[in-house]
Amino acid sequence: MTATGPATVPVTTALALGDDALVLSHRLGEWAGHAPVLEEEVALANIALDLLGQARVLLSLAGDEDELAFLREERSFRNLQLVEQPNGDFAHTIARQLYFSTYQHLLYAELAAGDGPFAPLAAKAVKEVAYHRDHAEQWTLRLGDGTETSHERMRRACDALWRFTGEMFQPVEGLDVDWAALESRWLESVTGVLDRSTLTVPEGPRTGAWSAGAGRQGVHTESFGRMLAEMQHLHRSHPGASW
């Protein structure tokens, strides 16, 4: 981020993108030691690390990364509700990853192509995100078109998270993006992956009274407060300490 300094970056925008990465990274970190196969211990930790790296750059553009991560309360976080959803089973984690990585990849590719303040970050991150997206797509295929059990679990996961996907396309202040076009590309891509996975696109609404744009306004789901309590506890117990 040599081309731009913190002063030229809209803080709310850096927080929205940074919080998405921070919170999803934390959720993926919860998998450590619990993954279904050793290769996935490596892959999930790898994705979590990439996202944490992105979060650190973005939060640093908005202020002090640790103050922002550990000392804000729930109502000040700007992440999507999708990324704060608990891990659930492996299918649930993969569905969350498919929806988010597809979105993040399309968004970052567009930001990287532009000349806005986030272009340098997006240009670096888009390569990582392409890998995350591929990982999620491959697992959606394996689980959807695997056994009856895995198909059913993947179907349930895709259904359960569907209502959080509309929020991704609510405009983010400070980003010059054609959100309607981004949304139709996202729908097209996810539909293609689900088709190839012998799954059907969920029928439920993608926005609701609470989920449309709520996370970006600091309105979250109930499990998020507990996640923050765990994440922030130690840091908050030692005010002013350095680690």
Next chain:
Amino acid sequence: MATAAAQGTARPEADGARNTTGDETEYQHVFDAAVAADERIEPRDWMPDAYRATLVRQIAQHAHSEIIGMQPEANWITRAPSLRRKAILMAKVQDEAGHGLYLYSAAETLGTSRDELLDKLHSGRQKYSSIFNYPTLTWADVGAIGWLVDGAAITNQVPLCRCSYGPYARAMVRVCKEESFHQRQGYELLLALSRGTPEQHAMAQDAVDRWWWPSLMMFGPPDDESQHSAQSMAWKIKRHSNDELRQRFVDICVPQAESLGLTLPDPDLKWNEERGKHDFGTIDWTEFWEVLKGNGPCNEQRLTQRRRAHDEGAWVREAAAAHAAKHSGGTEAAGHRTTGAERA
């Protein structure tokens, strides 16, 4: 990576888990000569059955230790106090999974399979390092594990880079590089705490107090009670005795503790001018044997979590295998690998 045969010292070949039948006395002679000459034994070489069995046991136990060892540290990933520390810890736990993968691969060259070894871990027929049966109670424990536990592991493992079995020695070269990086990170974490607030300093001291003795136990029982030592040293799997390595570790740690500004919890620890080494107190071997028997603070918890991850992941592995079978022209699914048994 060349086999002994390719290097010109023609040796009788083995086929996976089995030795080819032939003149065993002659084969043994060639094997002994290769070990004596510090040559590497490679997977296709003939080797004594007991050598193969010892290596499978040791490499498997080493791999299991990496996998179980993820748990005490992963316990703090979600609570790490800064984003930098969180990233370091995540990377470390990821490295451990990677070490487990290399080591299972090294064991597979001896004709076993990862599935078989995991099954033995889950059923308690194979062990992992006793150190991972202790709990991580504070953030400083993450530092103490890095400094002391990884430090002890490196002291044990560096000589294994010259172990007589090629695939194990090469795995250890890679593992040791990353381990020494982790060890420095652990030291640096403790240093930050030691120089921090009084509460942070106390947290660091408490962690060192709890991890010091269990770390010394990582070198195994005293030389006169170590059942595998003599044979392993003759085979050049092992290069130094348990007590020698333990002494080396103590001598390395004492000055490091001083520069950390922390004390080691041993009133008998002092420099012995005559020996040129530190004298130190007696290890509580009763505790060691109890932990080894399964009665340590976390034995039950560690195995239960490992079994649960495996059992709850079964449907995922089955899905990957079913998908790969349906699309057998396409990409092979992660998690479904040809096992050694299938190859043999």
